[in-house]
Amino acid sequence: MASGKPASGEDALIARYFRPLATEPGAFGLDDDAAALKPNGDDVVVTTDAIVEGVHFLPDDPPDTVARKALRANLSDLAAKGATPAGFVLTLALRSADDAWLRPFAAALGEDATQFNCPLLGGDTVSTPGPLMVSVTAFGRVPPGKMVHRSGAKPGERVMVTGTIGDAALGLAILKGGKVHAAAADIAARDALIGRYRVPQPRVAMAEIVRGGASAAMDVSDGLAGDLAKLCGVSGVSAVIDLESIPLSGAARDLVSRGVVGLETLIAGGDDYEILCTLPQDRAEAFAQAARHAGIAVSSIGTVVAGSAVPKFIDGQGREIALERLSYSHF
Amino acid sequence: MASGKPASGEDALIARYFRPLATEPGAFGLDDDAAALKPNGDDVVVTTDAIVEGVHFLPDDPPDTVARKALRANLSDLAAKGATPAGFVLTLALRSADDAWLRPFAAALGEDATQFNCPLLGGDTVSTPGPLMVSVTAFGRVPPGKMVHRSGAKPGERVMVTGTIGDAALGLAILKGGKVHAAAADIAARDALIGRYRVPQPRVAMAEIVRGGASAAMDVSDGLAGDLAKLCGVSGVSAVIDLESIPLSGAARDLVSRGVVGLETLIAGGDDYEILCTLPQDRAEAFAQAARHAGIAVSSIGTVVAGSAVPKFIDGQGREIALERLSYSHF
Numbered sequence: 335m336a337s338g339k340p341a342s343g344e345d346a347l348i349a350r351y352f353r354p355l356a357t358e359p360g361a362f363g364l365d366d367d368a369a370a371l372k373p374n375g376d377d378v379v380v381t382t383d384a385i386v387e388g389v390h391f392l393p394d395d396p397p398d399t400v401a402r403k404a405l406r407a408n409l410s411d412l413a414a415k416g417a418t419p420a421g422f423v424l425t426l427a428l429r430s431a432d433d434a435w436l437r438p439f440a441a442a443l444g445e446d447a448t449q450f451n452c453p454l455l456g457g458d459t460v461s462t463p464g465p466l467m468v469s470v471t472a473f474g475r476v477p478p479g480k481m482v483h484r485s486g487a488k489p490g491e492r493v494m495v496t497g498t499i500g501d502a503a504l505g506l507a508i509l510k511g512g513k514v515h516a517a518a519a520d521i522a523a524r525d526a527l528i529g530r531y532r533v534p535q536p537r538v539a540m541a542e543i544v545r546g547g548a549s550a551a552m553d554v555s556d557g558l559a560g561d562l563a564k565l566c567g568v569s570g571v572s573a574v575i576d577l578e579s580i581p582l583s584g585a586a587r588d589l590v591s592r593g594v595v596g597l598e599t600l601i602a603g604g605d606d607y608e609i610l611c612t613l614p615q616d617r618a619e620a621f622a623q624a625a626r627h628a629g630i631a632v633s634s635i636g637t638v639v640a641g642s643a644v645p646k647f648i649d650g651q652g653r654e655i656a657l658e659r660l661s662y663s664h665f
Numbered sequence: 666m667a668s669g670k671p672a673s674g675e676d677a678l679i680a681r682y683f684r685p686l687a688t689e690p691g692a693f694g695l696d697d698d699a700a701a702l703k704p705n706g707d708d709v710v711v712t713t714d715a716i717v718e719g720v721h722f723l724p725d726d727p728p729d730t731v732a733r734k735a736l737r738a739n740l741s742d743l744a745a746k747g748a749t750p751a752g753f754v755l756t757l758a759l760r761s762a763d764d765a766w767l768r769p770f771a772a773a774l775g776e777d778a779t780q781f782n783c784p785l786l787g788g789d790t791v792s793t794p795g796p797l798m799v800s801v802t803a804f805g806r807v808p809p810g811k812m813v814h815r816s817g818a819k820p821g822e823r824v825m826v827t828g829t830i831g832d833a834a835l836g837l838a839i840l841k842g843g844k845v846h847a848a849a850a851d852i853a854a855r856d857a858l859i860g861r862y863r864v865p866q867p868r869v870a871m872a873e874i875v876r877g878g879a880s881a882a883m884d885v886s887d888g889l890a891g892d893l894a895k896l897c898g899v900s901g902v903s904a905v906i907d908l909e910s911i912p913l914s915g916a917a918r919d920l921v922s923r924g925v926v927g928l929e930t931l932i933a934g935g936d937d938y939e940i941l942c943t944l945p946q947d948r949a950e951a952f953a954q955a956a957r958h959a960g961i962a963v964s965s966i967g968t969v970v971a972g973s974a975v976p977k978f979i980d981g982q983g984r985e986i987a988l989e990r991l992s993y994s995h996f
Contacts, residue, residue, distance in 0.1 A: 345895075362814065365899045367742045367883050368712040368805075370812045373704040380786060381699040382754045382802065386793045411698045423713045425756070425800045455711060462717045464795015469756045471713060471802040474699075481701045483693065552698050564676075568696045 344459055347431045351440035358421060358453035369455035371420060376475035379417035383407040383555075384425075384469035391532070392509060393465075397435045398442035399532035400468060405446050407555065408472035409536035410607040414553040416482040416545030417474025419452035419538065425469040427462040450538050476545065486550040487569035487612040489640040494618065494632050496537050496608045496625065498583040499558050503603020504595065505531030517594040523585035534607035539628040544611060547621040551611035557602040560660035561610055562645050566638070569612075573645040575636035577601075577655065601647070602659050612638050675790055678762045682771035689752060689784035700786035702751060707806035710748035714738040714886075715756075715800035722863070723840060724796075728766045729773035730863035731799060736777050738886065739803035740867035741938040745884040747813040747876030748805025750783035750869065756800040758793040781869050807876065817881040818900035818943040820971040825949065825963050827868050827939045827956065829914040830889050834934020835926065836862030848925040854916035865938035870959040875942060878952040882942035888933040891991035892941055893976050897969070900943075904976040906967035908932075908986065932978070933990050943969050 353364050360370040371378060385404050387393055395403075405422060412419055424443075428436075447453050452472065505527035507514035518524045537553075544551050550569055554561045558580070566573050577597055582590065589595050613621055618634060625632040636645075646654050684695050691701040702709060716735050718724055726734075736753060743750055755774070759767075778784050783803065836858035838845035849855045868884075875882050881900055885892045889911070897904050908928055913921065920926050944952055949965060956963040967976075977985050 362816075366746075366815050368710045368746045368748070368812065370807075371704075371709040371711060372809070373702075373709060378702040378704060378709055379699045380702060380754055380802075380804070382756055382787060382789050384756045384758065384789050384791050384800070386758060386791050386795075388794060389792055415697075415699045417699070423711055423802055425713055425715045425802075427715065427717060427798055456713060458713050458715050458800070460715050460717050460798075461720055462796060462798065463719060464717075464798075465793060467758060467791075467793065467795075467798060469715070469789070469800045471711075471754055471756075473711070476701070478703070481699065484697050485693075 343431060347436065347459060351436050352454060352457065355440065355444040355447055355454040358455060361453065361455045364456060369423065371473060373475065377478050377481060379412060379415050379474040379476055379481050380471065381408050381411040382469065382471040383411065384467060386467045387465035395532055397439040401439045401443040402446050402533045404468035404470050405443060406534040406536045407607065408470045409450055409452060409538055410534060410553040410555065412472055412474035413537045413541045414544065414551045414609045415474065416480060416541050417476045418541050419450050420473040420475050421453045421455040422470050422472040423455050424457035426457065426459045427467040428459065429462060429466065480545055482544055482548050482551045484550055484552050484565045484568045487565060487571050487638045488549060489571055489638050491549060491612040491614055491638040492618045492634050493573055493575065493612055493636040493638060494621065494634050495554065495558065495581065495610050496540060496630050496632050498581045498586065499606055499608065500586050500600025500603055501527050501530035501583050502605035503600055504586055504589060505529065514589065514594060517589060517592065527585055531605055534605065536607055537609045537630055540609055540625060540630060543621065543624045543628060544609060547617050548611035548613050551609055554606040554608045554610050556604050557660060558606065558610065559601045559647065559657055563660055565610065566645055570642065572639050572641040572643045573636055574639055575645055575647045577647050577649045579633060579635040581631065581633040598655065598657050602657060674762060678767065678790060682767050683785060683788065686771065686775040686778055686785040689786060692784065692786045695787060700754065702804060704806065708809050708812060710743060710746050710805040710807055710812050711802065712739050712742040713800065713802040714742065715798060717798045718796035726863055728770040732770045732774040733777050733864045735799040735801050736774060737865040737867045738938065739801045740781055740783060740869055741865060741884040741886065743803055743805035744868045744872045745875065745882045745940045746805065747811060747872050748807045749872050750781050751804040751806050752784045752786040753801050753803040754786050755788035757788065757790045758798040759790065760793060760797065811876055813875055813879050813882045815881055815883050815896045815899040818896060818902050818969045819880060820902055820969050822880060822943040822945055822969040823949045823965050824904055824906065824943055824967040824969060825952065825965050826885065826889065826912065826941045827871060827961050827963050829912045829917065830885070830937055830939065831917050831931025831934055832858050832861035832914050833936035834931055835917055835920060836860065845920065845925055848920060848923065858916055862936055865936065867938055868940045868961055871940050871956060871961060874952065874955045874959060875940060878948050879942035879944050882940055885937040885939045885941050887935050888991060889937065889941065890932045890978065890988055894991055896941065897976055901973065903970050903972040903974045904967055905970055906976055906978045908978050908980045910964060910966045912962065912964040929986065929988050933988060
């Protein structure tokens with residue numbers, strides 16, 4: 335063409351699918367190279383999490399669930415740090431600009447951005463000959479110095495966790511077929527577990543409660559056992575966990591009681607996106623109450639103890655159970 | 666193992682290669698899920714750019730150049746927005762944890778972070794069966810409301826650009842072999858052009874000068890012609906560019922004069938990472954002087970005009986040259 339074309343395929347893709355999501359003034363309608371965040375006196379909490387096709391999600395996972403998982407994994411981190419969502423940028427590596435995939439992806443991303451009050455601020459769309467990858471960097475706000483760290487746990491404190499543990503690992507096991515798939519005959523329970531794997535429920539409503547009460551916190555994304563070991567390691571403490579106190583869904587409890595899976599599988603499985611935190615004994619009840627008030631169940635699962643050992647998991651007979659692995663690792 | 670292992674391969678990789686880079690207090694030694702940025706009254710400018718092996722860099726590009734390109738592409742965006750670097754987060758998608766690749770990658774990243782005063786704040790390391798991908802989200806500071814936009818160009822203003830245009834496109838052409846490779850016999854010139862492709866020179870020293878003088882700015886990363894068309898489109902203006910004023914390196918000028926490549930190839934090629942901006946005529950001289958003082962050459966290449974047409978490129982005989990394509994597009 336003599337005069338060139340005003341919009342490249344990449345620009346057209348952005349204009350069509352992502353500009354409608356960029357409603358925040360600081361996103362400048364995605365018409366610029368950068369976005370502007372106005373912190374208004376707060377600290378800006380920054381977190382980044384990427385998901386790769388075939389690694390963090392399955393090639394036939396619906397595109398709307400891929401969008402939600404990418405954003406929600408980051409919202410979960412912000413909540414665990416006590417931060418209120420402020421926005422995110424998106425890097426999308428695609429093999430092709432496939433409308434049938436992009437349309438539901440962008441629609442779901444927009445719905446989540448609205449639901450969690452975390453607007454799209456900018457991004458980059460690149461081509462790749464390899465697996466699809468979605469990388470999100472999300473921003474949150476906390477009053478100056480108030481980000482909650484992994485490092486504040488002290489001996490004698492309670493260990494608490496939101497929601498239920500292990501459902502996402504079971505959901506993935508069902509999608510992969512095999513014995514969990516065969517055993518999970520109840521369709522409704524099966525769908526619920528798959529849903530936990532594909533679409534995390536970030537505990538955004540916990541942000542202020544965590545900020546007000548927790549001495550240390552992180553989100554459980556790589557397995558409760560491994561993530562607790564990380565929190566303890568950074569805090570310079572250990573912990574003793576009562577296996578029977580670990581909150582399980584009805585479906586998970588059923589599969590464990592029938593011997594289909596062991597508890598270890600659940601507490602070393604990833605993708606829970608629950609909040610794990612520690613807090614002084616005298617704050618635990620008020621914390622749990624505030625969480626219930628926000629519609630989120632919180633369970634007390636053990637105690638922080640002095641030492642540098644990997645946290646111990648104790649069964650109903652008072653025996654320590656040995657874990658084959660603590661968590662998921664990429665390498 | 667009975668008690669599990671305290672650090673996974675992923676944690677060990679981060680501890681070994683990236684923790685030493687996380688010297689900023691707000692990075693918390695990469696021991697947390699998130700970083701904290703203290704804006705101190707400034708706006709936080711956010712930009713994100715990803716590079717994919719085989720798309721933005723070549724599979725046998727040295728790892729140190731991959732690290733520098735990933736960070737510098739983002740530093741270039743910040744400079745064009747008038748923002749002073751404040752830090753970055755890194756997402757690294759790797760096929761394996763290969764020490765021979767990671768060691769020089771991390772070392773170069775650390776050197777650049779120090780040189781440009783842009784510390785590593787956090788990141789995510791994931792495995793991929795596909796091409797290597799490095800995604801960076803970088804942060805800069807500007808006084809409130811002072812980010813420089815693409816949208817402020819007005820008819821009658823000067824169009825200016827830093828450095829030289831087209832060297833990186835020539836460097837890529839040399840690496841790909843073919844006629845440019847054959848024609849670029851001078852080894853020193855060849856290495857310089859390849860260097861421009863592999864390791865951009867972000868115009869970080871221009872940030873304050875751009876902020877003080879430019880009415881609109883962006884970095885040239887997808888080709889001068891296409892990027893100028895974007896700037897004009899968002900500003901609601903057009904431009905007339907004098908082809909002979911476009912700054913070329915000696916090596917580029919030589920290849921053009923020998924007919925090895927056309928000027929169009931240079932102005933539609935990507936990876937320049939120069940700053941393109943517009944400014945009122947009466948500010949142009951002071952702007953160029955301030956840039957020279959910072960060690961950066963600035964050239965006046967044309968004029969902003971009213972209208973919505975794609976910018977015109979006029980040759981030495983006053984003829985408009987037609988461009989096959991304006992810039993690089995992924996899709």
